[in-house]
Amino acid sequence: MNGTPITQAMAETPCVGERVPRFQRPHASVPQFTNSPTMIVMVGLPARGKTYISKKLTRYLNWIGVPTKVFNVGQYRRDAVRTYKNFEFFRPDNEEAMKIRKACARSALSDVGTYFMLEHGQAAVFDATNTTRERREIILSYAKDNGYKVFFIESICDDPEIIAENIKQVKLSSPDYIDCDKEEAVADFLKRIECYKVTYVPLDDDKDSHLSYIKIFNVGSRYLVNRVQDHIQSRIVYYLMNIHVTPRTIYLCRHGESELNLVGRIGGDSGLSPRGSQFAGALGKYIKSQSIPDLKVWTSHMKRTIQTAEALGVAYEQWKALNEIDAGVCEDLTYEEIQANYPEEFALRDQDKYRYRYPKGESYEDLVQRLEPVIMELERQENVLVVCHQAVMRCLLAYFLDKSAEELPYLKCPLHTVLKLTPVAYGCKVESVSLNIEAVNTHRDRPAGDEPPCTLLAPPSRHHSRAQPMASPVPTRAPRLQDLGVTSLSLQNVEVSREPEEALLTVPDHI
Amino acid sequence: MNSGEGCSEEIPLPSSPRELTQNPLKKIWIPCKNGLPEKHIFQRKVCMTNCPTLIVTVGLPARGKTYISKKLTRYLNWIGVPTKEFNVGQYRRECVKIYKSFEFFSPDNEEGLKIRKQCASAALNDVRQYLTDEGGQVAVFDATNTTRERRDTITRFAEQNGFKVFFVESVCEDPAVINENIVQVKLGSPDYTHCNTDEAVEDFMKRIKCYENSYQTLDEVLDRDLSYIKIIDVGRRYLVNRVQDHIQSRIVYYLMNIHITPRSIYLCRHGESDMNVKGRIGGDSGLSLRGKDFARRLGQFIQKQDISDLKVWTSQMKRTIQTAEGLNVPYEQWKALNEIDAGVCEEMMYEEIQDHHPLEFALRDQDKYRYRYPKGESYEDLVQRLEPVIMELERQENVLVICHQAVMRCLLAYFLDKSAEELPYLKCPLHTVLKLTPVAYGCKVESIFLNVDAVNTHRDRPENVEVSRMAEEALYTVPAHQ
Numbered sequence: 001m002n003g004t005p006i007t008q009a010m011a012e013t014p015c016v017g018e019r020v021p022r023f024q025r026p027h028a029s030v031p032q033f034t035n036s037p038t039m040i041v042m043v044g045l046p047a048r049g050k051t052y053i054s055k056k057l058t059r060y061l062n063w064i065g066v067p068t069k070v071f072n073v074g075q076y077r078r079d080a081v082r083t084y085k086n087f088e089f090f091r092p093d094n095e096e097a098m099k100i101r102k103a104c105a106r107s108a109l110s111d112v113g114t115y116f117m118l119e120h121g122q123a124a125v126f127d128a129t130n131t132t133r134e135r136r137e138i139i140l141s142y143a144k145d146n147g148y149k150v151f152f153i154e155s156i157c158d159d160p161e162i163i164a165e166n167i168k169q170v171k172l173s174s175p176d177y178i179d180c181d182k183e184e185a186v187a188d189f190l191k192r193i194e195c196y197k198v199t200y201v202p203l204d205d206d207k208d209s210h211l212s213y214i215k216i217f218n219v220g221s222r223y224l225v226n227r228v229q230d231h232i233q234s235r236i237v238y239y240l241m242n243i244h245v246t247p248r249t250i251y252l253c254r255h256g257e258s259e260l261n262l263v264g265r266i267g268g269d270s271g272l273s274p275r276g277s278q279f280a281g282a283l284g285k286y287i288k289s290q291s292i293p294d295l296k297v298w299t300s301h302m303k304r305t306i307q308t309a310e311a312l313g314v315a316y317e318q319w320k321a322l323n324e325i326d327a328g329v330c331e332d333l334t335y336e337e338i339q340a341n342y343p344e345e346f347a348l349r350d351q352d353k354y355r356y357r358y359p360k361g362e363s364y365e366d367l368v369q370r371l372e373p374v375i376m377e378l379e380r381q382e383n384v385l386v387v388c389h390q391a392v393m394r395c396l397l398a399y400f401l402d403k404s405a406e407e408l409p410y411l412k413c414p415l416h417t418v419l420k421l422t423p424v425a426y427g428c429k430v431e432s433v434s435l436n437i438e439a440v441n442t443h444r445d446r447p448a449g450d451e452p453p454c455t456l457l458a459p460p461s462r463h464h465s466r467a468q469p470m471a472s473p474v475p476t477r478a479p480r481l482q483d484l485g486v487t488s489l490s491l492q493n494v495e496v497s498r499e500p501e502e503a504l505l506t507v508p509d510h511i
Numbered sequence: 512m513n514s515g516e517g518c519s520e521e522i523p524l525p526s527s528p529r530e531l532t533q534n535p536l537k538k539i540w541i542p543c544k545n546g547l548p549e550k551h552i553f554q555r556k557v558c559m560t561n562c563p564t565l566i567v568t569v570g571l572p573a574r575g576k577t578y579i580s581k582k583l584t585r586y587l588n589w590i591g592v593p594t595k596e597f598n599v600g601q602y603r604r605e606c607v608k609i610y611k612s613f614e615f616f617s618p619d620n621e622e623g624l625k626i627r628k629q630c631a632s633a634a635l636n637d638v639r640q641y642l643t644d645e646g647g648q649v650a651v652f653d654a655t656n657t658t659r660e661r662r663d664t665i666t667r668f669a670e671q672n673g674f675k676v677f678f679v680e681s682v683c684e685d686p687a688v689i690n691e692n693i694v695q696v697k698l699g700s701p702d703y704t705h706c707n708t709d710e711a712v713e714d715f716m717k718r719i720k721c722y723e724n725s726y727q728t729l730d731e732v733l734d735r736d737l738s739y740i741k742i743i744d745v746g747r748r749y750l751v752n753r754v755q756d757h758i759q760s761r762i763v764y765y766l767m768n769i770h771i772t773p774r775s776i777y778l779c780r781h782g783e784s785d786m787n788v789k790g791r792i793g794g795d796s797g798l799s800l801r802g803k804d805f806a807r808r809l810g811q812f813i814q815k816q817d818i819s820d821l822k823v824w825t826s827q828m829k830r831t832i833q834t835a836e837g838l839n840v841p842y843e844q845w846k847a848l849n850e851i852d853a854g855v856c857e858e859m860m861y862e863e864i865q866d867h868h869p870l871e872f873a874l875r876d877q878d879k880y881r882y883r884y885p886k887g888e889s890y891e892d893l894v895q896r897l898e899p900v901i902m903e904l905e906r907q908e909n910v911l912v913i914c915h916q917a918v919m920r921c922l923l924a925y926f927l928d929k930s931a932e933e934l935p936y937l938k939c940p941l942h943t944v945l946k947l948t949p950v951a952y953g954c955k956v957e958s959i960f961l962n963v964d965a966v967n968t969h970r971d972r973p974e975n976v977e978v979s980r981m982a983e984e985a986l987y988t989v990p991a992h993q
Contacts, residue, residue, distance in 0.1 A: 205748075209747075209748075221752070221753055222731075222735075222750070222751065222752045222753070223749075223750070223751040223752075224748070224749070224750050224751075225748065225749040225750075225751065225767065226747070226748045226749075227747060227748070228767065230906075231903065231906060234764075234767065234768055234906065237767065238760075238764045238767075241751065241754065241760065241763065241764075242760055271531075301538075301539060301540070302540075303531055303533075303540050306531060306540045307531060310529050310531070310542060318539065318540075320892060320895070321895075331886075360857075366846060369846070369847075377757065380756075380757060380760065
């Protein structure tokens, strides 16, 4: 299907006598990041950003293809102790509560084990305070017994302003404080922090010198990194050192409507249509009206994005990495022509749009790998406008909105619409701004009928041993139709044997 | 690399968008007026930093400062950031022709101190010239810089000239490491040409002592406003403070991934392919009979080398995978190792390229590094694509990389510090394994031909690269094929 015939063959019959390490899949199609699964263990007082880091890191790792899941012990506690009364629960001398908290931690650890062994997880983020040496020892022996690697992330902050902002952003709206007024909540939370301070033993640079960890001081002004063991830990460190919490906005949009868009052709390097030029002008006006301080503008190397940026009247940078997905032999073709000339390819693409690679071209999976440096730089930057392409924008959006590999290729990214992303609390606020200039629709819906397999239990595809990036899994959430970009449920045929009309059902109109 | 900081200038919106023209060599779209490229007011050149950056090493002698300086410089240049190192010890050697003994470095040797200060100033002057007048973007100031006073001088110098400063301190107290260091690079230093090993070691140890008393390490509190990385015990631990921008972030990432554990990197191409035999470029063909023979011999060679824990990497193209299959060991496929995409010229013979795209053929000979095939890639693009491979190669130990001609040239250029001019013409013949072993400040290369004949795929730069040239002149250096 996607790989060369040899890859396929070898995936089914691994070499005899080959020593395959317990967690390694033979003949991976992409470099293996880890052999053993990794437990990422947060450490720090409350309101130090542990959950923020946990969720963000998990989102990033899933996006680059490392199946990762967060285990928030506070959540386990809330499930066990239905109603939160007050900070007294967290007093170090509250034996009853201590028992419960310990049980929650163990339950979470056990779920980590299940995630690794049965759900093909590769990294688990153990999100709790883990502020005592004793608690960390429990985690370390559990990991040792099971052959997991451990990497600690400790967040240290004594800036009262940062802590106050933190409490405001995420604690006041926590289920724990639903029935409290603001001042009560803040007062209680501060007392909660005091409970932990009594027994807090930070990672010690001498006593813990054999452990692998990163200490983050004051939201990133300083880092201490100790004993990075492998590739994935090195990537985690690099990522953590590039993120920041300064408020900012990211604008994503596609180039204006292009000549090829008008005639329903994919790929190519055409210029803007007249409506596309109109959009470029409107974009310029919109950007000006937003009065964004120090805005960076990025485009791809393709004419249509550059023409769009030209109309803004500001400096812009070209990234080859932002080029549209390479459709290989299908470049410049209409969907009708693809159906006529490559019906099998067309069907295969509908079967697995994320992993499908155009002959002599790329897949969405390849795109994500290509875009990783862009995401890293977006994390470093502040206000940025990215003028790109449909498939590229889908990949970037999937990163910011934590969309799975199944959802990604069907995210709606219409022409002449700007998506304004603002980080807020643990996620991202999205505003969709249509600049009111008509354009063709280039979105080809997912053929529905065969629902996407439950992403939690799907084993890695045999042809590409790198597991699909999953959205950070939430066990109890059923996928909503909106999330899947499915507007109408038509039982469409994705079999290779289908008739041309069936294949072309969802192709949007064009000249 | 297309990234970096910069300010967006406030300019009134143009009434109509400017025309774009595509640069024929790099296939980059730039604004033009009357068909001629306009000076890019709105388009900033590809660059990683606004202000140039001064990297300043800090540490006692024999802590790996020069090793780090050279390696970092090599890496930055390879990814396209013009970088140069300035080794103050080198300036001292040029000033004081003959090195007598450690006494030169004694803290009460006033004459010596004066000379050393002058050398540092001379070096800083050259730094200024490089960064301000010669288009340099990063300068690595390689000296001990062990006192706060010296570092303050450098910081002031940088401020005056609008340079950013990033300190790289190496701290190590492991006597085994220091000893190995001295053996590897000090004994062979020009300072000790006339000494025997014991004398040299003894003198050098005393030299280190001269610095120890006045050594002020970068301090968490006192130096909290500086941007730096402190490397402790050859990478067991790092302290990173106030990374200011993209280039510093990349430098930190690189420094945190390199190591000095002895190892070997084996580079080779796939076995001879059917396309090779026909003189065609690109494509995704399988191995010829001779190519398969090479794969077998490669397997035998690897076995005989008896390499511990060897990782084998291939591209995702049939010919490298077929070659790896002959080794009977697990291997990993990297799409990033795929051969350069020749776009519209894929699967053509050079004769056909000359026939159908004579202009492109000439442009490529004019600047083979930057030239991008229409709908394809350039060597410059390849380097960007290969950067994660290099980063992972740095992390790994023993690795065999089975790749392709252009890819191998890029990787080789990184290890052997070859310029953009030399890179596209590096000789990487089929059926030959290059064994690279890091030694001292560089890399030892052994070339091992596995005794299976193959076509030559190396095309030298012809004499005439003008667009107006005759076909024969263009095809003069095309190697023989079926």
